[in-house]
Amino acid sequence: SYVLTQPPSVSVAPGQTARIPCGGNNIGRKTVHWYQQKPGQAPALVVYDDSDRPSGIPERFSGSNSGNTATLTISSVEAGDEADYYCQLWDSSNDHWVFGGGTKLSVL
Amino acid sequence: EVQLVESGGGLVQPGGSLRLSCAASGFTFSSYWMTWVRQAPGKGLEWVANINQDGSEKYYVDSVKGRFTISRDNAKNSVYLQMNSLRVEDTAVYYCARVRGGRSPYDDAFNIWGQGTMVTVSS
Numbered sequence: 001s002y003v004l005t006q007p008p009s010v011s012v013a014p015g016q017t018a019r020i021p022c023g024g025n026n027i028g029r030k031t032v033h034w035y036q037q038k039p040g041q042a043p044a045l046v047v048y049d050d051s052d053r054p055s056g057i058p059e060r061f062s063g064s065n066s067g068n069t070a071t072l073t074i075s076s077v078e079a080g081d082e083a084d085y086y087c088q089l090w091d092s093s094n095d096h097w098v099f100g101g102g103t104k105l106s107v108l
Numbered sequence: 109e110v111q112l113v114e115s116g117g118g119l120v121q122p123g124g125s126l127r128l129s130c131a132a133s134g135f136t137f138s139s140y141w142m143t144w145v146r147q148a149p150g151k152g153l154e155w156v157a158n159i160n161q162d163g164s165e166k167y168y169v170d171s172v173k174g175r176f177t178i179s180r181d182n183a184k185n186s187v188y189l190q191m192n193s194l195r196v197e198d199t200a201v202y203y204c205a206r207v208r209g210g211r212s213p214y215d216d217a218f219n220i221w222g223q224g225t226m227v228t229v230s231s
Contacts, residue, residue, distance in 0.1 A: 001170075048216075092215075095214070099153040102152040
């Protein structure tokens with residue numbers, strides 16, 4: 001089965017840029033989505049199809065995907081961006097949908 | 109307003125059964141794939157099952173195959189998860205979500221989520 005690897009935590013100062021990686025074998029050949037989950041809340045989609053943003057998501061959120069790593073980038077980080085972030089894709093080899101383990105973003 | 113509302117969670121003994129429901133509103137339910145995703149306490153997200161628009165395609169994570177059944181009733185704008193032979197490790201918040209509806213339902217994102225319903229399996 002396909003495995004997505006995320007670091008457990010990432011820390012960044014307010015106003016700086018946070019980069020959250022999601023590793024997988026040839027992940028650049030797949031389509032990756034990203035979700036934000038704040039404490040006590042349901043997940044919310046922040047980036048889909050590698051780099052597109054749903055309506056209402058700030059331009060500060062962007063995504064890229066190449067080689068063995070997909071990356072969620074959050075520029076000009078704000079305190080309100082503190083959350084868990086999950087990458088996700090479809091594993092066509094067995095028709096399973098897979099989530100990464102999640103990364104906790106802390107704003108120092 | 110586009111909305112998903114789950115119900116049916118609760119406390120059940122190991123080996124027991126539970127049926128979760130998810131009521132949709134604010135969009136043409138019959139046009140979308142739907143999914144169930146769960147989250148054990150303090151853990152990450154885990155995809156559980158998907159179902160296509162007319163219920164003819166269903167997919168399950170290996171750990172629930174043969175025990176859980178996803179279904180839908182388009183007349184009632186609802187999707188269900190029948191959970192049998194429940195195990196302690198099935199304890200989680202269960203979310204239903206809508207597949208976005210892009211070019212392909214398989215590698216598409218889950219763009220609308222419910223608030224979740226808690227299932228606790230314990231003796």
